[in-house]
Amino acid sequence: MPEADSNTEQKEFYLDIPAKNQAFFLKGSGALDWGIQNRLSRIFNPRSGKTVMLAIDHGYFQGPTTGLERVDVSIVPLVPYADALMLTRGILRSSIPSASRNAVVLRASGGPSILKELSNEQIAMDMEDAVRLNACAVAVQVFVGGEFETQSIHNLTRLVDMGNRYGVAVLGVTAVGKSMTRDAKYLRLAVRICAELGAHFVKTYYCPEGFGTVTASCPVPLVMAGGKKLPELDALKMAASAVQEGASGVDMGRNIFQSDAPVAMIQAVGKVVHEGMRPEHAFDLYQTLKNEMKVEAPVGR
Numbered sequence: 001m002p003e004a005d006s007n008t009e010q011k012e013f014y015l016d017i018p019a020k021n022q023a024f025f026l027k028g029s030g031a032l033d034w035g036i037q038n039r040l041s042r043i044f045n046p047r048s049g050k051t052v053m054l055a056i057d058h059g060y061f062q063g064p065t066t067g068l069e070r071v072d073v074s075i076v077p078l079v080p081y082a083d084a085l086m087l088t089r090g091i092l093r094s095s096i097p098s099a100s101r102n103a104v105v106l107r108a109s110g111g112p113s114i115l116k117e118l119s120n121e122q123i124a125m126d127m128e129d130a131v132r133l134n135a136c137a138v139a140v141q142v143f144v145g146g147e148f149e150t151q152s153i154h155n156l157t158r159l160v161d162m163g164n165r166y167g168v169a170v171l172g173v174t175a176v177g178k179s180m181t182r183d184a185k186y187l188r189l190a191v192r193i194c195a196e197l198g199a200h201f202v203k204t205y206y207c208p209e210g211f212g213t214v215t216a217s218c219p220v221p222l223v224m225a226g227g228k229k230l231p232e233l234d235a236l237k238m239a240a241s242a243v244q245e246g247a248s249g250v251d252m253g254r255n256i257f258q259s260d261a262p263v264a265m266i267q268a269v270g271k272v273v274h275e276g277m278r279p280e281h282a283f284d285l286y287q288t289l290k291n292e293m294k295v296e297a298p299v300g301r
């Protein structure tokens, strides 16, 4: 039991200081409930407003992807440098130390393998399990223009309903079919549909022409997808351009874990995203770290 409060009038109510009504730092997210805002604040660094997400969920449809054959060996050393991990619950439970401090973004859609029609996905996990795993968000693939477009959008809206109920954010991932053009016109359509239907943040590809119109079309935070492996300097330039043109960070997989020096690369990406380092300078850092096998303190942690 606490001691009885003092009867003397020594309390301080700071009558001259009005209570602050602080705006939430993420675009379009001010009306979200406290729990979702708090979880988003673990994905996005409140100091920079940005995130470096490490995407390692590829196995959910294509099995042991190059660089992900042994997550425990090749990915765990990268974990301290990522703000968030995007992965399946199977890899999380089996291969990621539970003492890790990263935000977790769980892959929540799936079904077909690369041998089948990829857009034929369904919701692949219960929101209750996401909460049990202390996830900050779940991710769902949205196939705008794909064969099972409506089904994938229905997956998104059901997850948004569940996410709002439990306070877990939902990441809408725009999946661009092989036959589709990744131009600004298509990406604007796809990201806007995700946001309109309730995604709390959206992941999409960078396009060299008009990416700023894509981020402007998206009323919630947008993170840039990495895509196929590029030379390290090109990947750093792409990340820098995306952030300069309005992206709230990156969600990169192969361009990090398939790099010659993944630990160096993720640190270089972090400098570009969180500190606005020029890509050429970040590439110098990458080469220095690669050559010296030196490990720098994680960005923002």
Ligand code: R5P
Residues within 6 Å of the ligand: 055, 056, 057, 058, 059, 086, 173, 175, 225, 226, 227, 228, 251, 252, 253, 254, 255
């Ligand atoms: C993207 O649609 C999937 O979530 C992938 O498994 C992954 O996130 C892709 O990452 P990246 O293209 O950067 O290797």
